[in-house]
Amino acid sequence: MKKRILYLFISFTVLISGCKAVPEKTTQTFFAMNTYMSITLYEENSAEIIGKTINIISELEHLWSVTDENSEIYAINNSFQPVYVSDYTADLIDFSLDMAEKTEGKFDPTIYPVLTAWGFTTGENRVPDKKELSALLPLVDYSKVILEGNTVTLSENMALDSGAVAKGFTGDIVESFLKEQGITSALLDVGGNIQAIGSKPDGTDWEIGLRSPFSDGLAGILEVSDLSVITSGNYERFFIDESGVRYGHIIDPETGYPADNGMASVTVIGNEGRECDALSTALYVMGYEKAVEYWHNNGGFDMILISENGNIFLTPYAAEIFTPESGWNTEIIS
Ligand code: AMP
Numbered sequence: 609m610k611k612r613i614l615y616l617f618i619s620f621t622v623l624i625s626g627c628k629a630v631p632e633k634t635t636q637t638f639f640a641m642n643t644y645m646s647i648t649l650y651e652e653n654s655a656e657i658i659g660k661t662i663n664i665i666s667e668l669e670h671l672w673s674v675t676d677e678n679s680e681i682y683a684i685n686n687s688f689q690p691v692y693v694s695d696y697t698a699d700l701i702d703f704s705l706d707m708a709e710k711t712e713g714k715f716d717p718t719i720y721p722v723l724t725a726w727g728f729t730t731g732e733n734r735v736p737d738k739k740e741l742s743a744l745l746p747l748v749d750y751s752k753v754i755l756e757g758n759t760v761t762l763s764e765n766m767a768l769d770s771g772a773v774a775k776g777f778t779g780d781i782v783e784s785f786l787k788e789q790g791i792t793s794a795l796l797d798v799g800g801n802i803q804a805i806g807s808k809p810d811g812t813d814w815e816i817g818l819r820s821p822f823s824d825g826l827a828g829i830l831e832v833s834d835l836s837v838i839t840s841g842n843y844e845r846f847f848i849d850e851s852g853v854r855y856g857h858i859i860d861p862e863t864g865y866p867a868d869n870g871m872a873s874v875t876v877i878g879n880e881g882r883e884c885d886a887l888s889t890a891l892y893v894m895g896y897e898k899a900v901e902y903w904h905n906n907g908g909f910d911m912i913l914i915s916e917n918g919n920i921f922l923t924p925y926a927a928e929i930f931t932p933e934s935g936w937n938t939e940i941i942s
């Protein structure tokens with residue numbers, strides 16, 4: 609009996625001494641890449657790491673902004689000569705061309721001239737006429753982008769836009785940086801797009817709100833560890849013309865018109881932010897049937913599709929980690 613008490617005492621002391629107190633949670637919100645971002649950490653030196661993270665994000669913004677006259681994307685879009693770019697930008701373009709190929713051009717990083725015609729780049733929105741759009745459509749063609757090592761060349765009047773992939777890419781780069789610092793538990797929110805690094809320090813999942821495309825409320829909660837969760841939806845940026853028609857910022861590269869196929873939002877859950885981001889945009893353009901077909905044929909990710917009529921469609925694993933708010937109708941995609 610005495611021996612058992614002694615063992616109990618020893619194991620209790622080992623347990624206590626083995627438990628290092630977790631530093632307090634720090635969350636900092638900041639504005640970059642035209643959106644609010646936040647980072648949550650549980651580290652002694654949170655302030656220093658957050659400072660370095662913000663510097664990395666500013667550096668990426670400086671490379672990829674379409675409007676900053678000193679950015680690399682601006683140089684590519686305005687020279688039509690070979691432009692030598694950083695590894696980050698070469699990677700971004702290489703990956704984008706790859707995803708454009710995989711999605712048969714539904715995601716197309718050369719959409720910028722059409723996006724400009726709709727005024728989404730300046731905020732002065734307008735509805736271009738059919739003639740104007742058909743004149744611009746030949747400029748939207750990822751297969752004409754030449755990338756040789758770190759050198760990029762565009763044909764005259766073509767232009768790149770990193771808007772559909774930059775935030776996911778940024779999430780991946782920040783994740784690598786944090787992991788290099790030995791951080792195993794952090795949450796990065798890039799304008800509603802989530803990069804979850806590990807789980808919470810107590811081992812439980814991060815709880816992520818999935819926004820309703822129809823209100824400021826939530827459609828439900830996702831519980832994730834070590835995953836990216838990225839959403840595309842036309843509720844994020846849109847305008848309504850005099851006759852009450854709504855136009856969103858995600859464009860079908862085939863027609864030059866905002867994708868309008870009954871989808872309200874597409875959320876992609878996967879291991880890499882960049883892939884989730886490119887896919888969320890592409891699957892949004894594809895619409896329900898084609899998105900499901902793409903998932904069947906390619907796999908490697910999960911998705912949540914919310915239709916304009918308010919139904920939520922989830923792949924089986926997404927359904928496992930998602931709890932809808934009351935009143936939402938859910939269906940599992942098979
Ligand atoms: P996301 O919110 O990730 O779906 O990205 C949408 C942004 O990507 C838009 O604001 C545009 O800058 C750009 N974009 C719009 N349509 C496309 C498209 N079909 N392919 C690639 N980028 C697009």
Ligand code: MG
Nearest residue numbers: 772885886889
């Ligand atoms: Mg995207």
